[in-house]
Amino acid sequence: MRPATTTKSSGTTIRPASSTAPGGSTTRPASTTRPATTTAPAGSTTRPATTTAPAGSTTRPASTTAPAGSTTRSSVASTSAAPTGTTSSGSGGTTPSGGGCVRSKYRTIDSSCANANNPFWGSAGQPFGRLLPPSYADGISQPALLSNGSEYVSARTISFGVFSIDETPDPSNTLLNIFFLNAIGNDLSLPAGSNDVVSCCVNGQLVPDPPSRCFSVKIPGDDPIYSWFNITCLNYGRATTAPGQPGQPLQQINEASSFIDLSFVYGTSLEQSNSLRTFSGGRLKAVRRNGVEWPVIDPAGCTWADVCYLVADRRSYQTPMSATVHLLFLREHNRLANQLRLLNSAWTDEIIFQEARRINIAQYQYIVYYEYLPRVLGRENMLSRGLIFEGTGFSSDYSSFRNPSALAEFNVVQAFMQSSVTGGINFYMNDTVQSARLSDLAGNLGSLETTFEMFFAGLTKQQAAKVDTSFSIELKNFMYRGTASVGQDLVALDIQRMRDFGFARYNDYRLRCGLGRLATWEAYNATQKAPCAKTIEKLQSLYGTVDDLDVFVGAAFEDPLPGSVLGPTFSCLLQEQVLAARTGDRYFFELGGQDGSFTAGQLAEIRKIKLSKLMCNSFPSTLNIQADVLSPISDMNPVVACTSLPGVNLNLFV
Template sequence: MSLDYQAANQLGSTTQQHSSITFTFLDSSRRGADHRLNVIVSRLILEHVRTLGEVPSSILEEGFGPEVLCDREYTCNEKSPYRTADGHCNNLVYTSWGRSFIPMRRYLPPVYDDAVSSPRQNSTSGVELPSTRTVSTTVHPPSSAEDLHPLFTVMLMQWGQFLDHDITSTPIQELTHPGSPVEQLNQITAYVDASQVYGSSQDEQNSLRTFVDGKLRTAANDFLPPDLENEGACRTQTTPDYCFLAGDHRANENPGLQSMHTIFVREHNRLASRLKELNCHWGDERLFQEARKIVGAYAQKITYGDFLPVISGDQMDPHNLSLVPVGYSNVYDNTTDASIRNVFATAAFRMGHSMVGSFLASYSPDYDNLGQTPLSEAFDNTHLIISEDNRTIGGFIRGLVTECVQSVDCKISQELTDNLFPDGNRSLDVAALNIQRGRDHGLPPYTVWRTFCGMPVAGNFDDLINTTHSNATVNKLRMAYDDVHDIDLFSGAISEEHVSGGLVGPTFACLLGQQFQALKEGDRYWFEEDNDYVRFSPG
């Protein structure tokens, strides 16, 4: 069934609602539109060739359509000790790898219904796949207090979101022609480089700097500065409240994320002040870049030393994700492309949505509970931090490190499935969005990915019980799908039993492991590297 453009984009539709809370850079829209136009013309040419048996000579001589900006090559300074703002020249051979505004890569070819661009909508039997909302309500019931993990706090989830906003940002590209193709971009740098703090372009980075003593801009009370150019960045804009400006456009999404952004800006400025005390001859640029380099190393150390061991368990070493206890580790390989894979951004790293609770708690300095805020009241709400008593940055951070996190499983908080970004009588469903985005991006179904990751072929639902799933989760999948080969990747993989010592099943552990291995081994500025130009001094 082809998607009707007007119905898909009309006021109140899922596309329109999702577009309203997903920031898309103008450059992303332009590149996507140019690519769609080229593919439309390509298809018309193919039809012409099939009819006449030849390619028009004018096409061979002059080409067609707008120029599409593919990965360009840069002239690089191999001796530069600092990353570029947009990630180019990290790899000195393939200079565009990992930079912002390039297409995501794929492990497997896309599965589109028309073999070009149409979302996967047809089941194995030829009938339409179940609606994503039906899959959500059937396979992903609400989580509850009974599903809290006894060993880990909400900070595990919050770091995952903060990290995600460092490495992936997929734009919304509206359908402007029935069946027209979509080129999926990553709008930010792929590297674990704290770009959510500093931005993913030079202009963005400049807008965040004071250009005095290497510091980042702040506002009163050492809050993040106001975003004066994007008035719709949050929903609390009545003075004295305002929307926060940070290195990533999603910084306002919830007070936990706002707090993380704030403490990293404060830490940058603390480092810059300390570096100036120790090196009074350094100017603004040196102070800024050295503090930025240290904060980027924080992000890598926390991710690979604290976050991933909990998530991936015994799959750390097979993917070379563990850090060395002391000294340097020369893991960099210039043939490894660190760019984000579509399946990682679209499905695998969305496993964190299962970890989100229904409330955000605030605690006093003595760790007395000051109350909880329902997540649906906290979305895009900066008023809580700026103006509410007992709702401070420190209070939310203490809540993150005190409250238990939800376990990773098929269950998802009702605040996300029924009340995501409420707008009047409308709201979104994060599980349905995840599933639909997988179909839009042409992700192959779950059974293809489990085979890709080396697990036994599943020919029917019972094969899942014998290898990766419990009886209860298979029953939910069987209720939603007619055939095991129709299962969407997000729903199938998030429902798996966990790998040993980890919080995800083998399929997501495999896909996460491969991407994070590429982010480590494909990063010339990896913090453990012993390269003369980029390394840290021995401790």
């Protein structure tokens, strides 16, 4: 689930009920400390409002031999010493200087210069990448129409009429999976405009003369839920876009960096990052209460939660469950900083901070690529595509011609994955299990510090729902309801977000992914092993032709690929994002021969880490845990002592 504000992806599984729409995948609530989209992030040079760089693909001169997505490793020697040119305190590494980048072993906070030849590719404040150009009715901004010239049916009609309400338990995955995915989504994507309050619907009614950004979801008069409460629209404000060229389609801006770089912990600008640091011992701000660290309280406060923490991305604290991943890496950073300070007392605060951040990001990247993503895409599928590798050497797949800008289409996949969210959240107190409604937990952080361990235990023990075409009734009717009887339909808001972004149609993406166009409903039916005639009939009545299917809807009903939870179209979209995030990042943890590369010994240590070990490090009351916390406890995945899990030997990093 993700936030339903005006704007990634989507991110955390719950969204504030504020004015703008959603979430699930395409949107997230924004942190109040993020820089405005109209100004360049601090710590980097001013950048053009738009970019002409290719989006979502690798482009290079015909003569180049630079690898893109290579599946081989090379034993390139890495650089262990920090090169000259490191920027001033707090800047976080190389920054563009006179149009170029200064050599440094540390990445910048906004991730500018992750591509030295194209410094702003993938940095915060740039437009999203695209696998396919936007598809608008007027070629610029107006939502697409059906082939016959009529409007698409309401997103609420699609949500309630096509996607069923159900939660089939998934015996292979814990609930932690979806909250970890949403943290990744927050890391990669934050559509600009999330902070804006755009009032399109008040008390469920469209306001007179709504603002131009309004793109509210129309509720049919016979809606089985909302009609009882006289609700005729759901609030949605269109995402902020970059100034475009005349006659060219809108480009939505991504306020997050496009890399797997823990921006939800460290921020996306120098100013924001500095506000989160102590500038003593390399640590991030935290206070100790009851023997453990918590983020400090945000003095500015907020309106969407009863307790507001000072964090880089407030989506991280929409629920007690979403707080888990942020707390994990916040505490891990400070643990690393404390240990590094003891191991090298000559290091300054800045060096300790940068080294702890560098190791923390590397551990996170390893877990994302080698522990989490194989569960979604399938290990063999990832190996064959060059998304992960076997062996112990360095990778050599970075390409300076690869535009790493986060793909807008990633949000479509993340929205579909919200089907694994359960409407009831279990929490464990001693040997008893209790459950709370998901909608009751949104913004309810007042008791976080006294109940956190209970919810954390639930995330590692409770089974997720299966990733399929069924969504929890909580997501479709009750999110962000406050004291009201009903709330938001996050699935409908996600669909509306996709139409706002102007995503191409399902068949267009099939062609882009080399899957072939499906000309008839019979051909579409054949993509499913157990097709449902009733579903096909419903889709035909709503869309008319297969060519008009929304990509979210069309891809959702495809059968999963072997080893994957996703069908071929969603797998393609996610693989493209995963490939761009590693082959376009010269600071990717296993890349050799770069200024920021680890030594062979350091890389071997990073490859020892597991998510369960980080949880043992960060949650001290946890003495025993299953080695694979993304899988439920079983005979094949028993509970073990935390002390038995391997960790990283930091002596090799000083």
